[in-house]
Amino acid sequence: MEDKEKTMNKEIVLRCEDLTKSYTSGLIRTKTILAAKNATFDIKRGEIVSLAGESGSGKSTIAKMILRLIEPTSGDITLNGRSIHSYKKREYYRQVQAVFQDPYSAFNPFYRVDHVIDRAWGLREDNLDTDERKEVIESTFMSIGLNPSEVLGRYPHELSGGQMQRLLIGRSLLIGSQLLIADEPTSMIDASTRAGVLNLLLSLKKEKGLSVLFITHDIGQAQYVSERVLIMKEGEIVEQGSVNNVFTRPKHPYTKELLAAVPSLYEKWD
Amino acid sequence: MKSRKAMFGLVVLIIFIVLGTVVPLFLGDPYGMNLSLMGLPPSLEHLLGTTSFGEDVFTQLCNAIGNSFLLGLVAGGLGTLIAILVGAVGSYRGGLVDRISNLITNLALVLPLIPLFIIIAAVVRGLNLFLIGVILAVTSWPWAARSIRSQMLTLKEREFVNLARMSGDGSVRIVVTEILPNMMAYIMMVFVILTGTAILAESALSMIGVSTTRTITLGYMLYWAQHQTIVPFWWNIWWWFIPPGLVLTIILTAFFVIHAGLDEVFNPKLRRI
Numbered sequence: 001m002e003d004k005e006k007t008m009n010k011e012i013v014l015r016c017e018d019l020t021k022s023y024t025s026g027l028i029r030t031k032t033i034l035a036a037k038n039a040t041f042d043i044k045r046g047e048i049v050s051l052a053g054e055s056g057s058g059k060s061t062i063a064k065m066i067l068r069l070i071e072p073t074s075g076d077i078t079l080n081g082r083s084i085h086s087y088k089k090r091e092y093y094r095q096v097q098a099v100f101q102d103p104y105s106a107f108n109p110f111y112r113v114d115h116v117i118d119r120a121w122g123l124r125e126d127n128l129d130t131d132e133r134k135e136v137i138e139s140t141f142m143s144i145g146l147n148p149s150e151v152l153g154r155y156p157h158e159l160s161g162g163q164m165q166r167l168l169i170g171r172s173l174l175i176g177s178q179l180l181i182a183d184e185p186t187s188m189i190d191a192s193t194r195a196g197v198l199n200l201l202l203s204l205k206k207e208k209g210l211s212v213l214f215i216t217h218d219i220g221q222a223q224y225v226s227e228r229v230l231i232m233k234e235g236e237i238v239e240q241g242s243v244n245n246v247f248t249r250p251k252h253p254y255t256k257e258l259l260a261a262v263p264s265l266y267e268k269w270d
Numbered sequence: 271m272k273s274r275k276a277m278f279g280l281v282v283l284i285i286f287i288v289l290g291t292v293v294p295l296f297l298g299d300p301y302g303m304n305l306s307l308m309g310l311p312p313s314l315e316h317l318l319g320t321t322s323f324g325e326d327v328f329t330q331l332c333n334a335i336g337n338s339f340l341l342g343l344v345a346g347g348l349g350t351l352i353a354i355l356v357g358a359v360g361s362y363r364g365g366l367v368d369r370i371s372n373l374i375t376n377l378a379l380v381l382p383l384i385p386l387f388i389i390i391a392a393v394v395r396g397l398n399l400f401l402i403g404v405i406l407a408v409t410s411w412p413w414a415a416r417s418i419r420s421q422m423l424t425l426k427e428r429e430f431v432n433l434a435r436m437s438g439d440g441s442v443r444i445v446v447t448e449i450l451p452n453m454m455a456y457i458m459m460v461f462v463i464l465t466g467t468a469i470l471a472e473s474a475l476s477m478i479g480v481s482t483t484r485t486i487t488l489g490y491m492l493y494w495a496q497h498q499t500i501v502p503f504w505w506n507i508w509w510w511f512i513p514p515g516l517v518l519t520i521i522l523t524a525f526f527v528i529h530a531g532l533d534e535v536f537n538p539k540l541r542r543i
Contacts, residue, residue, distance in 0.1 A: 069432055090438040097436060106429040110451040116430075119437040168433075 012081075013179050013211045014066065014096075015042040019075035021061050035061040037235040039075070043179065046209040048201065050222035050243075052258070053232030059215045060101075061235075063183045066213070067098055079179070094123050097172030101184040103164035107156035113167060114152055120171045137174065144170050144200055162193030169200060173208075180204075183215045198225050219262050223247055231255050276531025282524040286517070290336030298326065300333040300486050312509050319509035322498040331513050334486045335521075337399060338469050341487065344403030345410065345472075346465030353411040353460060354450070357418030362426055362445050372419075379412040383471065391480040399485045402475075406468045414460040421456060425449050455536035459529055466525030473518055488514045 019039040025031045036058040043049045051059050064070045066077060068084060077084045084092060100106050107113055117137065128136065141148045146166050151159060159167070165185050172180055182201065186194040202225055204210040216222050222229050222243070229246050231239040231254065239252040250256045294300070307324035310316055318327035360371030390405060391397060425431070426449060434444045450457070469488070475481040476489025477496065495511035 064432075067432070067436060069435060093436050093438055098432075100429040100432065102429060106433055108428075108430040108434075108448055108452070110448075110454075116433060116437075119434060119439065123438055 011045040012042045013045050013079065014213075015076075015078045016040060016062070016066070017076045017078075019062065019065060019077065020073050021058075021065060021070065022073045034235045036065070036072075039232075039237050041230055041237060041240060043211050043213055045178070045211055046205055047228065048205055048212040048214050048226040050226035050229040051213060051215045051232060052217065052219055052222045052229055054217060057232045058235040059217075059232055060183055062232075063098065063181045063213065063215055066181055067096065068092065090123060093177075094125075094175055095177050096179045096181065097175055097177040098181040098183060099165060099168045099172070099185045102188050103161050103168065104156065104188070106168060107164060109156055112153055112155055113159065113164075116167070116171055117152075117174065120175050123175045140173050141170050144173065144204075145196065146170060160193070161189035162196060165189060165197050166200065169197075169204070173204070178209070179211045179213070181213045181215070184217065185214075186221065187217070194221075201225055219247075219258055231258065273531035273535045275534065276528050279524040279526075279528035279531060282520065283528070286335055286521055286524075287339060289332055290334075290339050293332045294329070294336055297329040297332060300325065300330045302326075318513050319507070321494070321510050322507060327510055327513060330486055330491055331517065334488045334491050334514060335517060337485055338472065338487045338489075338518075338521075341399050341403045341406075341472050342465040342469040344400060345406040345468030346461050348404060348407035349410040349464040349468070350414065350457060350461045352407060353414035353418055353464075354457065356411065357415035358422050358445055358450065361419040361422040362441065362449070371415075375412045375415050375419075378409065379416075381409055383409050384475070387475055388480050391475075397482050399482055399487070402472060402481055403468070406471055407464075410464050410468060410471075414464065417456070418453065418460075421453055422449065425452055455532065459532050459536070462525055462529050462532065466522050466529075469525075470518070470522055488518045492518075 017040050019036055020034070021036045023033045023035060025033065039058075039062055041049070051062065053059055061070070065072045066084075068089070079087065079092070079095060084096075087095075107116060121133070137152075138148045141151070144166050146163065151163055151167055156164065169180070169185075180201075185201075186197050189197065198221060201210075201212055201214070205212060212225075214222065214225055226243055228241065229243050230237050231246065231252065233254045239246060239250065239255050246255060247259060250259055302325065304320075304324040307316070307320045308322055310320040310324075312319040316326050316328065318331060320326055321330070356371045356375060360368040386409065387405070394401070431444060431448055434448045439448075472481055472487055473489030473492065476487055477492045479493055481487070481489060483490070491514040492511060495507070495514070498507070498510070
């Protein structure tokens, strides 16, 4: 079992090399803002990698570049050894999906939540009939702790944040993606449901070999879910390594600062 | 329909739409002159009297209402369509397309309507109602495109747009099925306002005599009433100019009441608790 895990861990799913994104602004486009600078990292199969850093440090920019929602200024992203631009969009999105920060804006208020599932279903290659389809959807939802009759056929505002995030995770499972970009999936939901979402990611990783890029500003969550962590500051990845190494022996002053800022349960600030 | 205001306006409009579309079928020729019936006051035979040419005012009024609505529909519908195209496409694509559509909007925004119309009326021969509708549409959309653009800029940043892109949807499909439905309420209000103002604009232009002189509209009636009742001032044919003026006022009020009602329904800040 351990051997299997080790060989699985060797396979790189996603690799980013020198990923840079710059924006120009000003009247004659003279000002340049670097949102991401030379980001290099990889994600292996069945691994959760955390990308931690403060707001505006470029975490979401990296996520959007991986998701092909924005174009990098320079650098390469490869999925399973192939440049992501060599994939057709539909083919790519069959493998890479995302869960976003704000579940309330991830669902179109105009439609019932089924709309999101219907659209995502179009990415699947099999042509299941209605009954089989219903069965697949129901069993997938049950496996992530969602009661299909409680969520399907409802409008987004009738669901809780936790339910919506689970629904989005369910969506990417239905598509059958192997890499999930989770952009601060827990920052807008209740603390009590937060652990449920984190544990769901962990169990999916274990059972389905799902790879996750877990973006967060919460060091505690990064430590809880991931094996490796990337610390990002002002568009640059300043430190990366296994969670144990980075959090017990931080090298970069910013990492030290971050760790010092984590509130502890038994300490009072004075 | 949640709003009593909008409901009230709608009922008034429907009454006039019936008056303008169905009733003329049972009436005679609106242009038919009978010089033996010149300037008769309202009676049972001629509900609203006759004009100084011996035309039946009620027949003319019903036809005018129908034509004015038709013009409003053409101008309002086309204007709304242009506003959506210019406002939504440019801002969704961003970059150069957005800059160009913004430039066009700004240029159209500063076009002076009435002088432009006088020039067009002087140059174009055979101006008909449809053409006037098109010209009104072409000049009426900029403010609506502006606000559609700003709504698009906020809506396109919503995550559900990203999610749709990640479901493999193309731009057109995303704009039409994901973004525009969320603007439906606003687009409906734009349509109502553009239709109402187009009817008013055409009437104003007709009344100063720069619109079509062949099709009866409310403005056309006012134009002739003004000519024929003021020049020989002892002819006080009040039943000629009061009905179209009153109808125009009521129709426009109905449009604006509908608009205010819709605004209350869709804008929670205006909703009374």
